[in-house]
Amino acid sequence: MGISRFVLLVFTISMLASPALSDLVLSKVDRRIYLTSHIVRISSTLEVENAGPETVSKVLLAFPDLQAQNLAYLMASPHEAKAKFKISVVSFPIDVVKPEDMPPGVTFYSVSLPQGLTMGASFTFDVLVVFTHALRPMPEQIGQADIQLVLYQDSAYYLSPYVVKVQSLSLKLPDSRIESYTTLESTKVQGSEIKYGPYENLPAFSSSPITVHFENNLPIAIAQELVREIEISHWGNVLVTEHYKLIHGGAQSKGEFSRLEPQARENVQGPSAVRYLVAHLPPRAHSVYYRDAIGNISTSHLRGDSKKTELLIEPRYPMFGGWRTAFTIGYGLPLQDCLYESEGRRFLNTTFSSPMIELVIDTLIVKVVLPEGSSDISVAAPFFMKQWQETKISHLDIVGRPVVVLEKTNLVPEHNQYFQVYYKFNRLSMLREPLMLISGIFFFFVACIVYMHADTSISKFSASYLAKQQWEEVRVAIQQVHNIICRCLATHDKLEASLRDLSRTGEVQACKAARKSTDGLLKELSKELKPLMTFLQSSPSAVQVEELVAKERELLEKFMAKHSTAVEAYEKKSGARDIENRIALHQQKITALRQEVDDLLEFIDEI
């Protein structure tokens, strides 16, 4: 059906063939059609000659509509020149100058030449045209083990609004196995190449349909939708996430599936199944992952050298014709590799399309997520595409990050060119999120402190609350008693020390002085103790406290007794042995009492 339509169209075009719109003449056209993959590339060399008097600066390229709707990429460049200049952009067709003169069903693209062609001058340039979906599987359904045959249709003559003097066409096929091809005059087959021509002096819009039916077992991987998200973090990373929705665009699989054939023919790579895809990532790509909605996919290999990182991914299952899959790959890039600064603005410079080789993308959406607080955003892209802005709220954002969204349909690997996103960003806003975290934690601690110190009880007069408060007071009082007793004990130690000094030096006066000072101190302490004791009278732990105080008194008395006996003995200058005996009596009681006091103290401390 499609073929007959194509033939009909070509026929009508030739019928309508009218004189060329300008005096340009194509003196030589060389077309090479590469059918070696599922993407059809036509590379043609055109030599234009101006036969008319006026200077011409634009050359029209014509494509039949059927082809034009599959046209993905069009580029003209001077022949054999290195510096490429892009003249016309796809999906922006400049229509005919005089529509009434032009045959219908033809789409025109105009190429502006670097300088106008004066009369008689000639210019040679190359045109690269890339078509997708141009190969039709025929038959449309094949079994799992069958080979895939595809059909390609074109015209043997170059379709042009100009007279073509000399032209030739060659088709490169992946394989020498050709099912059928249209035979015209001067058709040659050399291995995997079919040649038509040369043909001479054909009028404008002349065409002659040809059809090639050949074996193409190369996997036809088509991404129906690809969403690329490029997220810039000024902390040093650019994160790229790519969500693929893949379909095998070749002949539909039919009949029974079997593991046996693919397994047996593993090394032959079988027929047309998509077994793996290769992506060429930038050289310093890191943290590469490959997963889908239900987890990691473990079948992938990553090889890297200084020039590129090669990622080989296998889908979860070999994809036969018409099978679909969806997966996500992601990787990080060092910031300095793709972010630059110029005239106070930063710009991201990275590739536009998928890193997969030989992948056709029906719809590509590129989202560039800029850091929060970026402003003055603009995009510089090598070709036209839809673009708009969104905001994305990600980790700890408040207003959200600005997102530049670019959408384009029908992409081929040739579109994988660099594009730039310019924006302004203040380095200080990098600190916003850490500061937010720090302050958040700070306020949390402050809140904790406030909660611990605040009295949150509802009824201030309930029995339990009062009891609790009273208990709190009692505890404070007991703590004070405890402290006082400790200080008493410390003064005891002082006395003890003075006694030791006495035994060493024999200075009775110093010892007495020490005694006096401690006496004063102890009196003060007992004064302090009194109000506390009366306060604690009613409390449940009064018994222990009282006991403690009593014990302490006793201890003190014993101490005093010991002290005075020692001092007395020294004053009387009695013998060392005698003193020791007299002290030892006290000492026993003192150590016993001290032990008790210590125990009690420990107990009270635990309250």
Add this chain to the structure above:
Amino acid sequence: MAAPETSTAAVQTLYTNNTLRNAFGGVLSFFILLLIGVMAFSIRLFSVIKYESVIHEFDPYFNYRVTQFLAKNGIYEFWNWFDDRTWYPLGRVIGGTVYPGLTLTAGTIWWLLNSLNIPLSVETVCVFTAPIFSAFASWATYLLTKEVKGTGAGLTAAALLAMVPSYISRSVAGSYDNEAVAIFALIFTFYLYIKTLNTGTLFYATLNSIAYFYMVCSWGGYTFIINLIPMHVLLCIVTGRFSSRLYIAYAPLVVLGTLLAALVPVVGFNAVMTSEHFASFLVFIIIHVVAFVYYIKGILSPKMFKVAVTLVVSVGLAVCCAVIAVLIALVASSPTKGWSGRSLSLLDPTYASKYIPIIASVSEHQPPTWPSYFMDINVLAFLVPAGIIACFLPLSDASSFVVLYIATSVYFSGVMVRLMLVLAPAACITSGIALSQAFDVFTGSIKFQLTGASSNTEVDAAETSSSTAESQTDAVKTEKPEETAKNRPSRKSKKKEREHGEKPSTKAKAEKKRLLALPLESSVISLLLLVLLGAFYVVHCVWAAAEAYSAPSIVLTSHSHDGLHVFDDFREAYAWLRHNTDVDDKVASWWDYGYQTTAMANRTVIVDNNTWNNTHIATVGTAMSSPERAAWEIFHSLDVKYVLVVFGGLVGYPSDDINKFLWMVRIGGGVFPHIKEPDYLRDGQYRIDSQATPTMLNCLMYKLSYYRFVETDGKGFDRVRQTEIGKKYFKLTHFEEAFTTHHWMVRIYKLKPPKNRIRGKTKKSKSKTSSTTSSPKRSGTKKKNPWQ
């Protein structure tokens, strides 16, 4: 003068140190707890590190799917969710038949994170819910054990629980199942019960009911709580430990708890209707009677009381008998005696295998073997008896609860391997107590030996008086404070009873330490042995976490001589179904794979792991055990488009459908009597080799599993059954192979559409298909090529 100065300073600092030491101890235990939490979390991350961050096994996939639904549609949609992608054509009411605790918890965490602009995916939240809650569970264990035996035991128990293998097995990252949350809820409910019992405040009693409510939301195991607590209350009453605190701990729990439990749709009126809850109401009545008796006893004189007792007992006994008779008649009138099947199989371990093959067919409902105890609780099994003894040393209300808990959970774990999970916290608590007590004794005696020796030398240096006298006085004096200490608590107000209750015990402990000090060498050695035991436990736990329990079971790995081999067949099959079949296609498989199919492949299934409709499962079982034609008819009547079978014969994956097949026959035969188990067994033996029965060799499961299997190696050697298959070359007439995964572990077949009714041609076409399938396919397609 310098020396005395420092000594006084030292004394003062010693006393200020005492308070400081308490504060320091508090901070230290806080940090230890924090580290325990970190450890509990991180020990469960082996699965993420060794495999990936993915949901594990079967049930978690359902929970994950429900959580996704909740996150997407909100809580009201969730309650009203009627799931039409499962149990086709019946469907399932999800909101009313699911324990929502886990889903709501994860959903809340997700919502909270997202509202803080931390965009984690639902999957990530689900994967890490279990490790987070195991950290919570170890903290709850600390609280519970602290209530029972003090801080030291609490910390030890928390550390043990953080890495007990039994709990790890159910809560590794990705194991997103009810138990992950429920164990925390269980321990926390017990903690609050003990806390209420110790303090007697209504505040904790209310919290306890709420924790119980959370437990009811989370897991069907809540019946354990509602039976264990009444048992403990009864124990306390019988042993004469009734107090107002016990009443406050129990009565609000029953009233509030039952009301709250009835709010959960899946429980509803079961909270008062089924026999699982009967014990709690009975004890509720008893505790009121007892409380009343105590009250009467308080106002009446002893003589009057005796009279009253005889009066009431004679009248009350008659009334009670009547009531009980009515109750028994009511209960007995229902066929299962008002018990659910799973509970009944707990009481009578042979019940399930006799009457409910579906429950019996689940491997985790089998009784455990002895090695599994050692695997799952390891050295705790030896420490538990010591812990029980330690609980008895001073038997308090709290420690009697722990004893009861361990005793019942040991019984339950012996019935069902799944309930090993309930045993684990109990074992950790008791062993924590045992370990901490042992450490107390050993370190105490070491300290006593060391300090005792040094103080003796000091004394010797300071004075020449005899040390014997001193030690005598010491001994005399040490007894005195103890007596006073023992008298004190009685005088204190009840509010502070807990604090004071601890005091004499610690005091007594200190005294005992002095009296029962062990020799230095033996205590050092035993301490070292204990540390060694602990180290052994840690090594075992880490091994268990890393090797035994972290496999997600949807991805299998094997180590062979040429490195790691990954078997990712399940996801391969599910991904294929997800992308290459129509969104409304129905997939039939054995119920094990139902949850995974709905969650991962997003396709409608006939039966799933919920197993609520025995007949439906039996239908699938019957189809699987029928011959091809009959099976096709059953599946066709169910609108099935694809049939999925799991086959391990090629790589030796043992839990495949052929090994489960007898259960299909049993369950199918239970409802459809024309399927008879003996037909599939040769002399009582289940076999698939040439000795197998013709029924077996012609059933759908056999055919789908072994279709074209012989072509892989020429012999058809099944590596699971270690035998050559019985029937090697056969054709499928009503099914066609749609997909087989890389290692043949999942095979998906498509039902052929019904044939046109051309009577004369049916036979011909059959013979034709059989001839063309064997011949090379290329010739067939060439003819159809229009370009020839």
